[in-house]
Amino acid sequence: MISWKVKNDYLVKTFELSSFTECVDLLNEVTDIAEELQHHPDVSIKDYKYITFKLRTHDADAVTDQDWQLAKAIDDLQRSLS
Ligand SMILES: C[C@H](O)[C@H](O)[C@H]1CNC2=NC(N)=NC(=O)C2=N1
Numbered sequence: 832m833i834s835w836k837v838k839n840d841y842l843v844k845t846f847e848l849s850s851f852t853e854c855v856d857l858l859n860e861v862t863d864i865a866e867e868l869q870h871h872p873d874v875s876i877k878d879y880k881y882i883t884f885k886l887r888t889h890d891a892d893a894v895t896d897q898d899w900q901l902a903k904a905i906d907d908l909q910r911s912l913s
Pocket residue numbers: 869870871872886887888889890891
């Protein structure tokens with residue numbers, strides 16, 4: 832699995848899943864953790880099965896530990912759903 836990369840000042844990862852539904856299911860799970868952490872990703876779904884998360888701490892105008900914490904949580908959720 833491709834790991835998170837810093838691109839244009841965002842921490843970014845694209846997951847190739849099996850379907851649009853799997854992308855939406857992952858996003859629904861991420862919603863809960865984002866609310867818990869009060870830290871929210873930018874999200875896009877492209878070509879029905881590629882979901883991209885872009886993380887950045889707006890308050891700090893940088894990638895911070897909070898982004899890495901959310902990134903790890905997204906990886907854990909994705910693993911738990913697969
Ligand atoms: C008050 C609240 O905690 C902040 O506005 C949070 C909300 N969610 C956030 N999400 C992200 N990605 N970056 C932030 O700086 C941020 N700030």
